[in-house]
Amino acid sequence: MRKIDLNNFQVATSETARDINSRIMLNLVRKHQPLSRADLMRRSGLQRSTVSVITEQLISEQWLREGAVGQALRGRRPTFLHLNENRAGIFGINVRPFTTHMALANLAGHFLSQESMPTPSSPDAFVSQITERIRVLMKERPHMAYEGIGVSLPGRVDLSSQKFVFAPNLGWHVEDLKERLEKATGLAVDLENEANACALSEFWFGHHNDGARNLIAVAVSEGIGVGMILNGQLVRGPSGLAGEFGHVTLDENGPKCGCGNHGCWEVYASNSAALRYYAQSKSSARNGKTKNPAHSQALTFDDLLQLAENGDLRARAALDQMAHYLGKGISMLVTGLAPEAIVVVGEVTRAWDRIATIITDVVKQRSYTHAKTRITASGPAPQPRLRGIIALVLQKHFGAPTIA
Ligand SMILES: [Zn+2]
Numbered sequence: 502m503r504k505i506d507l508n509n510f511q512v513a514t515s516e517t518a519r520d521i522n523s524r525i526m527l528n529l530v531r532k533h534q535p536l537s538r539a540d541l542m543r544r545s546g547l548q549r550s551t552v553s554v555i556t557e558q559l560i561s562e563q564w565l566r567e568g569a570v571g572q573a574l575r576g577r578r579p580t581f582l583h584l585n586e587n588r589a590g591i592f593g594i595n596v597r598p599f600t601t602h603m604a605l606a607n608l609a610g611h612f613l614s615q616e617s618m619p620t621p622s623s624p625d626a627f628v629s630q631i632t633e634r635i636r637v638l639m640k641e642r643p644h645m646a647y648e649g650i651g652v653s654l655p656g657r658v659d660l661s662s663q664k665f666v667f668a669p670n671l672g673w674h675v676e677d678l679k680e681r682l683e684k685a686t687g688l689a690v691d692l693e694n695e696a697n698a699c700a701l702s703e704f705w706f707g708h709h710n711d712g713a714r715n716l717i718a719v720a721v722s723e724g725i726g727v728g729m730i731l732n733g734q735l736v737r738g739p740s741g742l743a744g745e746f747g748h749v750t751l752d753e754n755g756p757k758c759g760c761g762n763h764g765c766w767e768v769y770a771s772n773s774a775a776l777r778y779y780a781q782s783k784s785s786a787r788n789g790k791t792k793n794p795a796h797s798q799a800l801t802f803d804d805l806l807q808l809a810e811n812g813d814l815r816a817r818a819a820l821d822q823m824a825h826y827l828g829k830g831i832s833m834l835v836t837g838l839a840p841e842a843i844v845v846v847g848e849v850t851r852a853w854d855r856i857a858t859i860i861t862d863v864v865k866q867r868s869y870t871h872a873k874t875r876i877t878a879s880g881p882a883p884q885p886r887l888r889g890i891i892a893l894v895l896q897k898h899f900g901a902p903t904i905a
Pocket of ligand 1: 747748749759761
């Protein structure tokens with residue numbers, strides 16, 4: 502039960518009950534479509550008249566559409582209801598340190614178009630390039646209504662000012678990104694941290710976590726971000742900074758981190774950490790043997806994965822070391838929060854067969870609470886950040902309304 506927030510509450514009006522029931526019905530159709538009105542009555546427990554009134558309203562607002570007519574043994578044959586998936590389009594933008602991905606999705610979260618570009622070096626260039634692309638896409642589909650833009654960022658957004666405040670791996674400074682993008686495009690903009698976007702993606706679209714109300718996403722890339730959904734709700738904390746487990750100190754004498762601190766979890770378990778382990782093992786091998794033909798050009802994490810897949814022992818050892826530290830941080834999450842599921846997201850899941858046992862073994866050694874947390878890799882669906890940021894915009898219609 503939630504304590505009533507006397508600084509921010511909403512009293513129940515005569516529309517409240519209908520709003521709640523309407524959202525329940527919308528979600529039932531989304532999940533089990535196609536459904537007849539009789540199915541909706543059975544699944545919701547609502548009376549026929551209530552179901553009928555709400556369905557008519559959802560159809561008139563174009564949230565639902567009527568489809569094929571079903572079979573009935575006697576009486577009127579039922580008309581099936583579907584979610585009107587193309588009622589509105591949502592733009593999802595995933596900003597990563599080097600590449601920015603963009604997609605236009607419908608209400609079912611299906612991508613209607615997708616593209617990517619090098620991440621602009623400044624927020625100014627970002628706003629103008631994105632606005633230009635959005636205008637082109639909107640022109641291509643002039644009959645579609647546009648719901649808004651969700652932006653996934655490798656940093657944190659201050660909840661009250663909506664300013665982008667903490668992004669050690671991107672190099673942008675505090676910026677009014679939301680306001681500027683809204684002004685330029687004329688659409689509502691929501692900013693969200695990328696790990697939170699990953700958690701939302703698993704929560705709304707993930708398959709293996711159906712029914713989980715407590716789910717944590719560990720987004721592993723150049724850094725490590727953690728997105729937490731506890732009791733069915735994204736945890737942001739009062740300022741929007743909750744979840745920065747990647748910057749919790751594992752060793753105060755450890756290597757320097759992009760945040761300014763030393764020995765943070767991400768310094769040991771991110772993609773950059775694995776590349777550092779590989780480089781270190783390479784130079785120590787070179788010290789042993791004077792002739793080493795190995796080139797020392799900048800290796801990417803994808804290259805490292807490829808090397809490991811091809812049987813390179815040092816690449817495998819680097820990945821194993823990264824996995825060991827992923828396990829250490831994950832055991833902190835299992836012990837401290839005991840969620841039903843922890844989902845690892847990122848390129849490293851390509852090596853899941855190799856790293857899963859290392860991670861679970863470390864968690865077994867480190868966490869003595871015996872919490873039954875499933876640790877999995879994110880599903881095969883591409884672009885979890887994009888899908889999650891689209892889910893963030895969708896939540897406004899499909900999430901539970903806030904009252905009291
Ligand atoms: Zn740090």
